[in-house]
Amino acid sequence: MPEVLDRDDLGRALRRIAHEIAERNHGTADLVLLGIPRRGVPLAQRIATVLEEIEGPKPPVGALDISMYRDDIASRPTPTMHGSSVPVDVTDRTVVLVDDVLFTGRTIRAALDAINGFGRPAAVQLAVLVDRGHRQFPIRADFVGKNLPTSGIEEVVVAVEEVDGVDSVRVEVAESPSGLEP
Amino acid sequence: MSLLTIEGMDAAEISRLLDLADGFVEVLDRPVPKVPALQGRTIGMLFYEASTRTRMSFERAAKALSADTMSFTPSGSSVSKGESLKDTALTVGSMGPDLFVVRHGSTGAPWRVAEWTGLPVINAGDGAHQHPTQALLDCLTLRQHFGSIDGLRVAIVGDIRHSRVARSTAQAFAAMGASVTFVAPATLLPFDVGGWPVETTSDFDGLIAELDVVYMLRIQQERGGGDVFPSIGEYVNRFGLTRRRADRLPAHTMVLHPGPMNRGVEIDPAVADGPRSLVTKQVANGVAVRMAVLFDQLSGTGSR
Numbered sequence: 001m002p003e004v005l006d007r008d009d010l011g012r013a014l015r016r017i018a019h020e021i022a023e024r025n026h027g028t029a030d031l032v033l034l035g036i037p038r039r040g041v042p043l044a045q046r047i048a049t050v051l052e053e054i055e056g057p058k059p060p061v062g063a064l065d066i067s068m069y070r071d072d073i074a075s076r077p078t079p080t081m082h083g084s085s086v087p088v089d090v091t092d093r094t095v096v097l098v099d100d101v102l103f104t105g106r107t108i109r110a111a112l113d114a115i116n117g118f119g120r121p122a123a124v125q126l127a128v129l130v131d132r133g134h135r136q137f138p139i140r141a142d143f144v145g146k147n148l149p150t151s152g153i154e155e156v157v158v159a160v161e162e163v164d165g166v167d168s169v170r171v172e173v174a175e176s177p178s179g180l181e182p
Numbered sequence: 183m184s185l186l187t188i189e190g191m192d193a194a195e196i197s198r199l200l201d202l203a204d205g206f207v208e209v210l211d212r213p214v215p216k217v218p219a220l221q222g223r224t225i226g227m228l229f230y231e232a233s234t235r236t237r238m239s240f241e242r243a244a245k246a247l248s249a250d251t252m253s254f255t256p257s258g259s260s261v262s263k264g265e266s267l268k269d270t271a272l273t274v275g276s277m278g279p280d281l282f283v284v285r286h287g288s289t290g291a292p293w294r295v296a297e298w299t300g301l302p303v304i305n306a307g308d309g310a311h312q313h314p315t316q317a318l319l320d321c322l323t324l325r326q327h328f329g330s331i332d333g334l335r336v337a338i339v340g341d342i343r344h345s346r347v348a349r350s351t352a353q354a355f356a357a358m359g360a361s362v363t364f365v366a367p368a369t370l371l372p373f374d375v376g377g378w379p380v381e382t383t384s385d386f387d388g389l390i391a392e393l394d395v396v397y398m399l400r401i402q403q404e405r406g407g408g409d410v411f412p413s414i415g416e417y418v419n420r421f422g423l424t425r426r427r428a429d430r431l432p433a434h435t436m437v438l439h440p441g442p443m444n445r446g447v448e449i450d451p452a453v454a455d456g457p458r459s460l461v462t463k464q465v466a467n468g469v470a471v472r473m474a475v476l477f478d479q480l481s482g483t484g485s486r
Contacts (some may be wrong), residue, residue, distance in 0.1 A: 068209065068217035068247075080481040081205030084212065117214040 004170035005146060010160075013089035013145030016070040017127050020143050027095055030088055030122070031059040036066060036099040036111055037082030037175035043129060044098035054144070062086040064097070069110035084114070088109065091119035102128040102144075105137035130169055132156050183301040185475055186292050188350040200322050202474035203467070210246065220249035223480050226279030227253045228271065228295065229306070230261075230286040235441055235465055235486050236306050236315070240283050243472035246317060249480070252279060258350045275299040281479055284308070304478050310405060313346040316440055317354035319471040320427050323464050324355075324395060327436055332359030337389055338380075338423055339365040340399030341407040342449050343372050347440045348399060352380050363389060366421065369410035370401075386421055393473055396425050397438045398448045412441055418447060428453045436460050 005013065025031055027119045028051050035044030039107065041063045052058035067079040097111055108126060115121060127143035146170065148156060155174040159166050188196075209217055225244045229237050237253075246250045254274060256262070261270065268287070275282075275298075282303045284292040289309035296303040307313040334356055342348045342364045352362045356379035362380040371382055383389060390396075399461060401407040401417070413415050417423065423437065428450065430446050437449070437458045445451045454461060 065205075065208075067205075068219040073219055073481045076482070078202075080479060081202065081208075083208045089213075113218065117212050117217070119213060171431060 003168055003170050004130075004148060007081050007167040008010045010145070010169065011131060011169045012168045013051050016033060016044050017143045018047045019054065019146055020126065021047065021096060021125070022051060022055050022061045024125070024142070026064055028055045028057065030094060032086075032088055033059055033061045033094050033096045033098055034086065034090075034111075034115070035061065035066040036097065037063055038161060038163050039100040039158055039160050044096075045162075047096075047098060047127065060087045062088075064111055066110040066114050067105060069113045071110070084118075086118045088120050090115065090121045092122050094123045094125065095121040096125045096143075098127045100160070102131045102141050103124070103134055103140075103154050103156075105135045105139035108139050109137050117147060127175050129158060130156050136171055183479060184292070184296050184304065185295070185314055185479065186303065186305045188314045188357070189312070189352045190316045191357060193355070194427055195273055196318065196321060196354060196357055197275045197477060199318055199471070199474050200325055202478060203318070203322050203404055206246075206470040206473040206477075209473070210466075212255065215480065216246050216248060218394050219477060220244070221249075222249040223249040223281075224279045225251045226250050226274045226277070226282045226301075227251055228274065228282055228286070229253070230267070230283045230284075230291070230307060231307065233285055233306070235468065236338075237287065239465070239468040240306065240476075241306075242310070242469045243476055247468070247476060250474065251425050252277065253470060256316070259308055260462040263302045267294070271295045271298050271324055282477070287423055289392070300440045304475055304479065307346055310344045310345065310349070310402075312350045314350050314354075315475055318475070319464055319468040320351045320397070320438060320468045321354050321358055322471055323460050324360075325358075326463070326467070327460060330359075330393070331355060332443075334360040334394040336360050336362045336395040336397060337355045337365050337386070337393050337395040337424070338362060338399065338424050341370045341401045342366045342399070343370050344402040344405035344407045345399050349378075351397065351440075352378065355372075356380065360395075365389065367411055367417070370407060384420075387427070387430075390427060391432065393431060393435050393437055395438060396423060396431065397440075398442070398443075413449060422447060423449045423453050425452050428456070428458065430457070438464060441465070448469065 014054045033044040035041035043047045044061050048061045054086045062085050065082045103152050115120040125142040129145040131144045132148045158170045283293050283306050285306040291312040292303045292305040338348050365386045439461050
């Protein structure tokens, strides 16, 4: 199945996202990056590392577990909790949420609720490696690595080295149509 | 779907629930320790026996998951007018709970409530039989402290005969690979432990230097536990965790107690409040374990 981004492409996309985050926020003061487990967390770490290279101090990075905030808890198998670790008080900071794929927007809706459990940020921005369309909520990303228009029978498979041992983004034909997947 | 007994649960199933509980330990540590996971769900609480920590722990767990609770206690209810357990269960069941939490003095009562109402039931203690969420929180506490339960040497000391905690906790510890010894005067040991995964002895002092965990139980006066030995003084002398006895424990050995404690009887106050004590940790873990059990029962495909 076609690989859309290879290891180098993925690195370039994250690098560009980091530059855009710095530009939009006039630097990295008061930023905190929260990755959505599992693959959003290493992506957030990598973006923070680039921000450190280009802007100086590395912004704090954490993980935001959204499993208890999903709107489909009753209709899916019992989810696995990955655990949140939010290293600083988010109140009055700008939170950049980081996820691998933006699809229906339900995960991000849940994440916006989950953030409230940790404080009241000054602003929340969203960075995603891939935006594949098919939104079911009025949600959009601020920073996008790659726009990938897909059909409902396709599946975007993101692999990152820290979790999967390899960096790549592929489009595959789903075994079952995934129209309601997050 | 119900959680009625530890009996028959294997290490994988217990570990799965403990992993889930670990997640809720983290949730309870957040600035806002509450998640909307069970919003719109209602939990019926039928507590026919006195309880402080179990009832409040279930309440706290339900509320931290955003579920609603309906609580019943016999005093002030129609039980005083002669209403049976069955009628009470069916009555409360008609008010639309998604699940019952049941504590009752009679063995098997939670099974009956499940049959009558067709709803999932969590056993919060039935007679001298089972108390599965206590067993799970004890496992979580040991796993947190020691990293693993496998291979730990545990003594459960006191009124074993009348203790649902001894029964369910011993089964859970054994399933997780601990070696468990019941320590009690012969009159407070069960009539037959043939099928249980435990050793028994009446020689606490002979065992004390080999233990990783001492699990103390109170004498259950309300079930007749106080009538079978000559005096409290003699009992304390042989089976109490006195300061002197605690000093002979290995340095790493930890002390558990399910509460309520009778200080000065089975456990010396200085030991209960001392550095070996995991008692308050047990209570804190109780909330996370009950969140895990409630969430496990009420989430997932087919739960609604």
